Amino acid sequence: MSIIVRDDGFHKDSWEADGGLFIDLEKFGQDVASKAPDKTALDIPNDVSAHSLTGLFNNVAMIRIPFPSFADGRGFSIAKQLRQIGYEGRLRAFGHVIADQYGFARTCGFDEVEISEELAERQPQEQWLARLPKDNLSYQKKLLAEREMRNA
Amino acid sequence: MYEYNQFDHDFVRNRVREFRAQVERRLDGSLTEDEFKPLRLMNGLYLQLHAYMLRVAVPYGTLNSRQMNQLAYISEKWDKGYGHFTTRQNIQYNWPKLKDVPDILDALADVEMHAIQTSGNCVRNVTADHFAGAAADEIEDPRPTAELLRQWSMDHPEFQFLPRKFKIAITGAPNDRAVTKAHDIGLRMVRNENDEPGYEVIVGGGLGRTPMVGKVARDFLPKADLLPYVEAILQVYNLNGRRDNKFKARIKILVHETGIETLREMIEEVFETQKALHIPPSEEMVKAIEAQFQPPEFDAGPVDEEKLAAAIESDPLFKSFMETNVHEHFDPNHAIVTISLKPIGGTPGDATADQMRVMANLAEAYAYDELRVSHEQNIILPHVRRDDLPEVFERLREAGLATANVGLITDMIACPGMDYCALATARSIPVAQEISNAFEDIKAQHDIGPLKIKISGCINACGHHHVGHIGILGLDKAGVESYQITLGGDGTETATIGERAGPGFSYEEIVPAIQRIVERYVEIREGVDETFLETYRRVGAEPFKNALYPETV
Numbered sequence: 001m002s003i004i005v006r007d008d009g010f011h012k013d014s015w016e017a018d019g020g021l022f023i024d025l026e027k028f029g030q031d032v033a034s035k036a037p038d039k040t041a042l043d044i045p046n047d048v049s050a051h052s053l054t055g056l057f058n059n060v061a062m063i064r065i066p067f068p069s070f071a072d073g074r075g076f077s078i079a080k081q082l083r084q085i086g087y088e089g090r091l092r093a094f095g096h097v098i099a100d101q102y103g104f105a106r107t108c109g110f111d112e113v114e115i116s117e118e119l120a121e122r123q124p125q126e127q128w129l130a131r132l133p134k135d136n137l138s139y140q141k142k143l144l145a146e147r148e149m150r151n152a
Numbered sequence: 153m154y155e156y157n158q159f160d161h162d163f164v165r166n167r168v169r170e171f172r173a174q175v176e177r178r179l180d181g182s183l184t185e186d187e188f189k190p191l192r193l194m195n196g197l198y199l200q201l202h203a204y205m206l207r208v209a210v211p212y213g214t215l216n217s218r219q220m221n222q223l224a225y226i227s228e229k230w231d232k233g234y235g236h237f238t239t240r241q242n243i244q245y246n247w248p249k250l251k252d253v254p255d256i257l258d259a260l261a262d263v264e265m266h267a268i269q270t271s272g273n274c275v276r277n278v279t280a281d282h283f284a285g286a287a288a289d290e291i292e293d294p295r296p297t298a299e300l301l302r303q304w305s306m307d308h309p310e311f312q313f314l315p316r317k318f319k320i321a322i323t324g325a326p327n328d329r330a331v332t333k334a335h336d337i338g339l340r341m342v343r344n345e346n347d348e349p350g351y352e353v354i355v356g357g358g359l360g361r362t363p364m365v366g367k368v369a370r371d372f373l374p375k376a377d378l379l380p381y382v383e384a385i386l387q388v389y390n391l392n393g394r395r396d397n398k399f400k401a402r403i404k405i406l407v408h409e410t411g412i413e414t415l416r417e418m419i420e421e422v423f424e425t426q427k428a429l430h431i432p433p434s435e436e437m438v439k440a441i442e443a444q445f446q447p448p449e450f451d452a453g454p455v456d457e458e459k460l461a462a463a464i465e466s467d468p469l470f471k472s473f474m475e476t477n478v479h480e481h482f483d484p485n486h487a488i489v490t491i492s493l494k495p496i497g498g499t500p501g502d503a504t505a506d507q508m509r510v511m512a513n514l515a516e517a518y519a520y521d522e523l524r525v526s527h528e529q530n531i532i533l534p535h536v537r538r539d540d541l542p543e544v545f546e547r548l549r550e551a552g553l554a555t556a557n558v559g560l561i562t563d564m565i566a567c568p569g570m571d572y573c574a575l576a577t578a579r580s581i582p583v584a585q586e587i588s589n590a591f592e593d594i595k596a597q598h599d600i601g602p603l604k605i606k607i608s609g610c611i612n613a614c615g616h617h618h619v620g621h622i623g624i625l626g627l628d629k630a631g632v633e634s635y636q637i638t639l640g641g642d643g644t645e646t647a648t649i650g651e652r653a654g655p656g657f658s659y660e661e662i663v664p665a666i667q668r669i670v671e672r673y674v675e676i677r678e679g680v681d682e683t684f685l686e687t688y689r690r691v692g693a694e695p696f697k698n699a700l701y702p703e704t705v
Contacts, residue, residue, distance in 0.1 A: 011275070030482050070191060072465075073313025078392045081393050084429055100174065104309035123182050130173070135165050138305040142380055143437070144430040 003120040004092075005102065005113040007132055010125045013114060015041060015062070022064065028056065037061060041092075046074045050081035062090040064114070070091045070096045076108040083109035099127040107140075153214050153522060154444045155253050156264040163306065163602055164261045167268055172254040194274055196267025200569065201574045204252060206245045207270040208260060211269060212280035212322075213241035213525040214299040215531075220512035222263040224505040226285055230256050235508065237493060237501040238317075239616060241525045246572055268306060273314045275386070277307035281323045281330045281676075282526035285447060286534035288480040291339045292349060294324035296442040297378065304379055308493035311386050315393035316401035318386070318676055321359075322351075326645065331527065332617060333357045333647035335368045336403045336520050337385060342372065350374045355415075356407030359613035363649045364404045367412040370425055376681060379433065380418070388418045420655060428533045440579070448520035448535060453489075455485050456539040463542035472556035472594055481535065489519075489533040490526070491543060492555040492563060496592040501529035502568045510551040518544050530558065544634065546655055560597040561670065562588045565616055566649050569609030569626065578626025578633040580609035586663045587623050592669075600670060603684045606641070612693050619643035621685050622669060623650045624662065635662040637669070639696055640688045651693055653700055665700055672699035 004011040016022070021035060025044045031148055041062035044053065052064070061081065065075040092103050094114040105113055113128075135141050158163070171191075178188040192198075196207040206644075208223070215223075223243055227235045230252045231245040238244055248256060260266055270277050278298045305311070311318075322339040323330040332338025338354035340516070344679055349565055351373045357366025368638050373381055394400045404465040407415055464471045472588045479488040492509060503511070511531055515523045516542045524532035536544055557563045564587065567573065569580030591597055606620030610627070615622030623638035634656035641650025657665045670684075672695055677687045688696070698704075 008165070011373055027471070070187065071313055073273075074391055074395075074397060076310045076313070077387050080387070096182070100170075100183075100187075100191055102313075104312060107309035122184075123177075125181060127177065131170075133309075134166070136311075137159075137166055137307075139163070139306045140308060142159070142385070143304050143433045144426075147429055147431055 001117060002114045003117060004123075005115060005128050006111070007106070007129075009129060010120060020061075021141075035059075036116055041090075044073065044078075046078060048078070050078050050085060050087075053082070053087075054085060057087050057089065058087060058135075062092055063087065064092045064094045065110075067095040067097050070098045070101060076104060077110040079105070099123045099131055102131040103133040104129050107138070153216060153234075154295075155443070157650045160264070161261070162174070164264075164268075165258075166194070167266065167307070168257045168261055168503075168646050170255060171257060173325065173594045174255060175250065190272050190313070194269055194272035195253075195257070196270040196574075197248075197250075199571070199574065200572050201576075202572070203247050204253070204394070206256060206267060206281045207238070208243050208245070208265060208267045209270045209277040210241050210243060210525050211302045212278060212284065213527075214284075215296060216521050217512035217516040217523070219263045219265055220299075220508050220515065222259065222265070224508035226256055226259055226511070227505045227508070229259075229530055229667055234502055234504045235532065236499070237503065237525050237529050239527045239529060239567075239614065240270070240277055240319065240525055241282070242277055243525070244568075247644050249297065253398050255652050259459045271317075272312075273316050273318075274312045275301075275308065275314075275320065278302050278305070279319070279321045279330060279335075279527060281325055281328075282524045282528075283329060283479065283488055283534065284324060284483050284524075285445060286486075287325050287327075287329075288482045289327050289481065291343070292324040293337070293445050294322040294330075294341055295445050296438070297339065297341070297351075299323050299441050299445075300378070300438070300697065301382065304382070308386075311390060312648045313391055314386070315395045316398065316403075318389070321380075328643075328645040328647075331525075331616070331643040331647070333645075334363075334616070334643060335366065336389075337382065338366050339378075341616070344372045348374065352383075354380065354455065356404040356412070357647075358402050358404040359403065359618045360617055361367065361399060361611040361613070362402075362404065362408075363399050363613065363618040364408065365647050365649065366404075367407060369412070369416050376432050377423075377427065378434060378631050379431055381423050383426050383430075384419045384423035387422050389416065390416070390444075396556070400677040403522070406440075418611060447524070450483050450486060450520075450535065451537055452485065455537065459539050460541060463545075465688065469549075469554070469556060469594075470542060472598060473545050473554060474541070474691055476560060477600065478541065482645060483535070485537055486535050486567075487541060488537050490537050490558045491531040491548060491553050491560050493530050493553075493562050494557060494588065495555050496562060497583050497589045500564055500584050502530070503572070507551055507553055510547065514544055515546055528563065530563070556594055557597055559602045559604070561591050561603045562597060564588070564605045564607060565620070566607040567609050567614035569607075573609065575612075576609035576626070577611070577628035578609045578635065580607045580615055580624075580626060583607055583626070583635070583659070585626060587666055590663050590667060598681065600674065601683050602679065603670070605666070616643060618643070618649045619647065620650060622666065624666075629656065635665075637665060637700065639669075639693055640685070642685060653693060653697055655701075668699040669696050672696055 354366035608615035638650030
């Protein structure tokens with residue numbers, strides 16, 4: 001059973017229990033018609049172009065990006081790009097993400113991180129909460145502030 | 153020079169707290185060794201051959217006396233009383249204990265310093281021309297840009313886990329002293345036809361096992377576009393750089409395999425997005441940084457030229473020092489002094505705590521409280537009044553710091569090699585020391601003239617051997633050290649990768665081999681003014697190969 005980390009701590013993953021499905025990107029075309037978007041999560045590989053997914057944004061409630069190793073930082077850039085090109089749904093990092101990366105993940109656009117029970121035991125909730133994004137200590141927020149795009 | 157504001161202070165202290173917690177979490181098992189490794193690396197902590205090594209950032213090589221004194225203090229309190237200045241304008245301590253490192257980082261924060269991103273697969277300490285803000289040939293001081301990049305790269309959420317390390321260098325002068333063409337990104341400050349300031353952006357340079365001269369991504373990037381453009385390069389690299397093979401993971405390989413034209417288009421596409429979505433740093437913010445790099449108010453009183461001339465006349469050592477270690481300043485009353493950390497037979501780049509204090513005191517008394525670390529592992533006093541030069545020399549001489557060899561054959565770069573480094577395949581420092589001893593006569597060195605020898609103790613090329621006029625690469629051949637020689641390398645604006653001369657030499661043979669190259673050069677040069685590199689470019693490798701391998705002639 002996976003653990004979901006959010007800004008308010010650990011949660012059991014209830015996505016599938018609530019009837020949600022995870023669908024691989026490569027199978028998505030075949031299944032999509034029969035699925036309700038609000039029950040559909042899209043699993044993408046971490047070498048996919050975010051721009052190739054724009055047509056699917058309205059068909060899914062969640063996109064899940066894998067971290068095969070915490071040292072593989074591609075997921076951060078994919079998340080950032082998805083947000084930049086207008087994806088507003090739920091965004092989940094999945095796999096080997098460590099507590100020390102939680103702030104990075106959140107700042108890049110992830111809403112939550114899905115980790116194994118083993119990792120959750122080794123790095124309990126308080127270690128993740130200690131690494132909430134600290135906007136007041138972000139040089140990037142100071143130097144390259146985001147334009148308000150959604151006011152229009 | 154740049155002074156921390158409250159934000160900078162808070163950022164660095166928070167980072168120390170985080171690292172302190174990470175050390176504790178490693179000890180209690182929350183972090184595995186694999187997980188801890190990149191975290192300690194991005195805080196400057198390596199595990200070397202015999203001990204931990206802490207690499208402290210000296211952003212763009214600029215220091216004041218208080219900081220230099222603190223580096224001396226740290227070396228005595230937590231290390232063995234010396235430090236090693238590196239080719240990345242940093243300082244390394246070779247013997248810290250893991251438990252002390254958070255305290256060392258706090259001591260650094262006390263003087264507005266840190267060790268953040270001096271290692272790891274992230275954007276490393278940004279380097280710049282070591283004569284920045286002082287050189288007569290400078291168009292514009294590169295340090296405000298370097299500081300802007302330092303801030304932008306600090307803890308960048310997207311770019312802490314890149315395929316590999318990422319180094320940026322910047323120069324504001326036409327004479328490239330920052331080796332910009334051998335960095336992941338090299339920036340040269342230029343002006344366009346309307347005299348607007350901007351950058352030439354070079355990507356994909358690097359040394360290591362696949363040396364490459366960087367390629368121009370943009371001829372002219374307006375100054376205000378810098379951060380969105382660099383952000384674009386990094387995003388393209390993070391997504392597309394190879395992660396299947398550590399040795400092919402640098403951006404130079406991506407440039408090579410993708411082609412600069414395609415990559416340029418990819419960068420431009422992301423750049424447009426970045427530019428549309430982000431507000432670049434405000435003019436006030438940029439101006440506030442620039443204001444901190446204004447030159448000091450120079451003493452405009454007339455220079456006692458007679459005093460200086462008399463000192464040169466009466467002391468041949470000082471005369472030699474003036475010839476090699478003193479460079480032209482943009483202010484005619486002042487000069488730039490390079491303090492050589494290459495005493496004859498010494499370890500290139502090492503300075504004791506006492507020597508650091510002498511240099512700090514000299515900076516305070518004679519150099520408007522400024523010091524620089526050069527990538528050639530020397531220390532610079534950037535602004536010294538010309539009639540103070542005799543006193544400065546005298547004080548340096550007393551401290552064993554007056555070696556008049558800057559730019560000469562014994563002013564070598566050498567990586568730590570097998571004496572310290574876990575990656576090394578051969579010794580570097582002892583080779584440098586023996587070459588230094590073989591050419592110890594200062595007069596003979598001055599006669600040989602400008603010659604850069606650079607020594608690496610493994611294929612990763614930390615000693616920059618590829619861009620040495622004479623490069624030496626130490627390898628391990630079936631358990632025996634073997635030294636390969638490259639010739640004709642050049643790290644300046646005319647950057648060239650040196651060519652391999654032929655089969656390697658044993659440890660015992662390498663110094664005589666270097667001597668044969670130098671003897672041949674002296675024989676065949678067209679007058680004493682033709683430098684080694686000029687001779688090499690005129691005649692090619694052949695005469696030197698014949699000198700190196702006489703048995704094959």
